Structures are given as C-alpha cells and as structure tokens.
Amino acid sequence: MYAKYTHRRALSASLARISAVALLALAGASPMLPAHAGPDDGRIITTQGHVDAPKTYWENGGFALKNEANPYKTGADLYDLDKTVNWVGKGWDGRNGASQYTLTLTDSPNLRFLGEPGQTLYMAPTLTWGNHDPIWAGLGSSVKIPTENFRDGIYATDILSVEGPGRMELFRYNPDEGPADVNRILSSTSTGWHSWLLSKGSHTHNTTTFTRPGRYVVTYRTVARGTDGSIIQSPPQKLVWQVGGRKPILGDGTPNAVPTIDRYNAAPVGNLDLAKYVLSVAPHKLDPDPAKNKDADDKLSDITFTAADKNLSGTLTLYNNGYFLTDLEVKNGTATWSEMMGGESSHLQAVFTPSGNEGARWISHKLAYEPGHAESVYSDDGTGDWPVEEPDGRNTVLPTAQYTPASGDYTVRTVPSTQEGYRTLEVTFADPNVRGFIRGGFYAPNDYEYPKFDIETTIDNGVARFTYREDSYFENSELIVKVLPHPDMNARTSQVKLTQNYQRGGDYSATGTLGADAPAANPQPGDSHTPEPQPSPSADPSGPDPNDAPPSASPAPAAPEQPSASPTPSRDRDAQNTQNPAPKAPAPCQPARRARSTAAIKSATGTWTFKHNCVITGWNWGSKTIADLSMRTR
Secondary structure (H helix, E strand, C coil), X not given: CHHHCCCHHHHHHHHHHHHHHHHHHHCCCCCCCCCCCCCCCCXXXXXXXXXXXXXXXXXXXXXXXXXXXXXXXXXXXXXXXXHEEEEECCCECCCCCCECCXXXXXXXXXXXXXXXXXXXXXXXXXXXXXXXXXXXXXXEECCCCCHHHEEEEEEEEEEEEEECCCCEEEEEECHHHHHHCEEEEEECCCCHHHEEXXXXXXXXXXXXXXXXXXXXXXXXXXXXXXXXXXXXXXXXXXXXXXXXXXXXXXXXXXXXCCCHHHHHHHCCCCCHHHHCCEEEEXXXXXXXXXXXCCCCHHHCEEEEEECCCCCCCEEEEEEECCEEEEEEEEECCEEEEEECCCCCCEEEEEEEEECCCCCCCEECCCEEECCCCCEEEEHHHCCCCCCCCCCCCCCCCCCCCCECCCCCEEEEEEEECCCCCEEEEEEEECCCCCCEEEEEEEECCCCXXXXXXXXXXXXXXXXXXXXXXXXXXXXXXXXXXXXXECCCECEECEEEEXXXXXXXXXXXXXXXXXXXXCCXXXXXXXXXXXXXXXXXXXXXXXXXXCCCCCCXXXXXXCCXXXXXXXXXXXXXXXXXXXXXXXXXCCCCCCCCEEECCHHHHHXXXXXXCCCCCEEEECCCCCCCCCCCCECCEC
C-alpha cells in the first residue's frame, strides 16, 4: 500500500527501514516502531474550515495548483497540493445537531448519478454559515491568470483520475428547486464531467460526496490552449482526500509514518491459534438513551477487533476495498471504530501488529460488508493475503490527447421540463466526442455585458442540459447560448441567439457550428495522462515494500449579429450563429452568475442587497434562500 504513493526518495527511505528491521530481527530484537502509521501522518491536514483545493495560480510562466486553507489556525495560506490532505471526518451543525457529513439520497431523478434513493453517502457539504465541520471544500482560481494569452480566454481544471475505494462527485444541490435542484461540477465517472471551466478570481461552493470511506488520491491538472495553438498545462498534481477514519497527524507536509508493512515485518509471528482474534462488522449499536445519540448514528457500522489476551496492546490498520481506512489503538485486547460505511457492499481487512514481543501479528481474511448485516472473520482461519486495492470500476481516466471533431455542428432547443414553471435547454452535438462547456444566458436587449441569468453546464457524451425556472424577468430577453470547447479540442467557440424576445413557455431552437482550429504544433510533454503503474502487493508481506489584487474588468462578450429584418419573423428565424468572435471581444463570459447592480439582485430574490457589483457562482435564482453563493467585489 505504501509503495503506491511514494516517490523514489521515499521508496529508498522505506527500503532502508526494511533493512534496519531485518538487521534487528536477525539480532533477535523487536524494534520499537511508532504505534500509528497512517500514510498521511506528517502532511498538512486541511479540514474543519474553508478549503479551496485545487486553486489555480500562475507562477513562473505556467499554472500551479495550490491548497488554500488554514490548517494551523493562523489565517488562510497557500500550500503545495501534494503536501496536503483534505480530511472528511464526521461533523454536525452546532445549532441543531444535524449531520453535516452524510447525504441520504431522495427520490429526485437528478440524483440518480449518485446512487439509489435511500442510499447514504459521505459528504463534504456547502457550509456558507455556522461551523465548517467536517470540511467546506471547493476549487477556484487566482485573479492573476493571463487569460489574454489563451485561446478564447478559456482554461479549465481537470480531474485526470481518482484512485480510491469508491466514487467521487462534486455538485450543487438545492432540494427546493424542483427539477433544477442539481448542478453538476466534477465527477470521477463521467468523461465530460471530469472538467470544470474556471474564471479569474472565482471559486465554487459545492457539495462533494464519496460512496465509500477510505483514502482517495485525486490527480488534477489545469489546462488552456495558447493563442498560438500550444497546450498550456500544469504538471499532473495529486491531492489526497481521506474520507472517514481518524484525523491524520498534522505535520509540515512531509509524510513521516512508518509503513504498515514495516511494522508487520518487525512484529512477532506468535501463535494465531492461541490468539483467538476476531474482526467483525455490524450495524452500530445505538445508546438506549436517545439523547446520547447523534444525528446519522443509525447510518454507522461498528468495526470491532477482539483478542483472547485481555492485556494485549498494539495497532490495528483497517483497509476498505484494499485502500487505507484508519489506524486504531488496541488496548486490553480490543479496539472499536464506528464508521459510515455507505450504502454499497465492500471488503474490509485488518492488519494487526502487537506492541512489544507478546501476541501474534495477523493479516485478516477479507470481511464482507453489506449494509445492515453482521459478519466476522477469525484468526483460527490463518493469515490472509496482503490487502490489494480494488478500484471502483465505474471510475474513468480522462483522455487528454487533442481531438478534432468529425463535425462541429450542434443543435440548441428549449423543451418543457418535468414540472410546470421550469424548462430545459438542450444542446446536442453531431459528434458525441465533443467536450466542453455551455455558457450564456438571458440578456437585456442589446446589453451583452452581463446576463440577467446565467446558463452554466458541461457537455457529456455529446449532450448538455440545463434546467431553469422561468421567472417573469426573463420576458422580452435575448436568449444566447455559447459553446466553449475544452482546450484539448481542436475547435473554436461558437454562439447562437435562440430569440430576441423570450416569452415564457415558448419553444425555441437554433443550430450552430464550432469554428475550426488546427492541432497544437508542439504539445508539451505530458499532454496525455496515464495513472502511474502500481506494483502488485505480494502475498508475502516480508517481500518488497508493495494576496490577489482586485480583479480587472473582463472584456464583454461580443454582441451577436442582429438578424435581418423579416416581415413575419419566426422564433427559428431569430436564431443566430456566430463563430470565432473577434479577439477584442471574446465570446465566452466568465463562468459565473453575475449581478450588475443592487437593483438586479433585488429583482431576482426580493431580499438580498449588495453595495458592489459581484461575481456570483452557484446562485439559485428565484429561490427563497441562497444555498450556494460565492462572490468578489469588482
């Protein structure tokens, strides 16, 4: 397991430790190694606060990904991404005690990408008020990004791969918004949703969920296409998300733990028949006094280790589907951990190393976890194989090779949604392999600086959908849709105007074509990403160690070409297509929801006022509350 995330220097150090262990063993001594050896002990632990990771910066002529957080409680600062770990532990609302670390899925059809109704997920929630337990995590960008050097001003953060026991999703969720309740951001599973369009000085307020607890390693990059056609990208950078388990030990960013395999090799072999170890998992036993139970305790499972020797002490390391979950201290022959295992089956395993020279080391056999069931494994059955990682088969790796669409044609239309008062915008591409982003919105006539209401979604498998509530202030607006290809696409932006005079309940459509663009002549090394090959652990554990300035105003999008006069204009005739807007007025707007004035915000919500113009992401227009809000003054 440890060999999976070490670099060459760390691996050399690990081999040196193994050699030292071997020498001590030959001398008949049992080395005193630390009791706990979590793989992220010593890293910078970012948790229980507002965290932006990854946040994109521009350093030394290229992109750099950082973790912006306050781990030492001395104020927010920037840290190298690979020196940090985002810990998602348990957390409750300090006012009403509600769980803030679990999300139980409702029957909303828009949540089906997460799982089935009733399934409970580990959650890093949107926490715009109250405490920030367990963690309030998003991603974003510095103001100081030279977008004038990028093709059409576009740059994006990609999830290249996710290694872990389950699946990871980022999205906004407002259950009061009917069929517009979910806006997806990033995903470990869907190729299109591996990418998020950035804008200078913005960050997301989103929910992040995981289907199973354990250690996840997420590889990110930020990428743009230069105005000369070259690929501009950060090196792939890894961020660890520890979901569940005990909090890792805070350090200076350098992992300092002794690998579990080293502890195991140094521990006494002992007699497993006499040890009588039992590893079990069962639904959590609630306290008879309801006042002593916390919200979501009924979603927990108790993982318990017992030994015949009631004086036994040591360390129990738990794995979920072969990925590190947590370390537990064994005292008086027992250890228990209550964990939210989720609503899907998995395999637990334990590696026990006794302290001192008493007891017997043990690798348990796999312990099957099924929601609501109790199971056990026993040392009488001998030693199992060293834990082997079992990736979730639904996770995908993002292809990063440049792609020239076979066709740049697309169709845009508005259709009724599943609930009265809502409509859905659909963009369908002739080539299902087109990747990119949809922006635009409802604009006041001949006023294209900022929309009244933003459209914001992503193309997945050649289709993009965005559901919105039809409010009265949409009337008489111009509805404009912009298609922004991902930097890996050899294509240019395009936009269409569906109508100059939007009326609620109307069906509008338009067709467009992406502009052609040549492939990058000299792509940078590393344009394609393949996860690092990982050694298969041996069944024999004694083998090899298996402050930004205020943002400047962004250029306004070019006004779409006005349609020629027609005696009886139809809605389809209103449709306009504009390819490759002039560089001085690029088509893409900032991918954020903007309000130009105090009055505009009042008209949208009836309650909220601000003194300055703001860039707002995640605004749930028309709702009574603002569930997801981020802004910056201009």
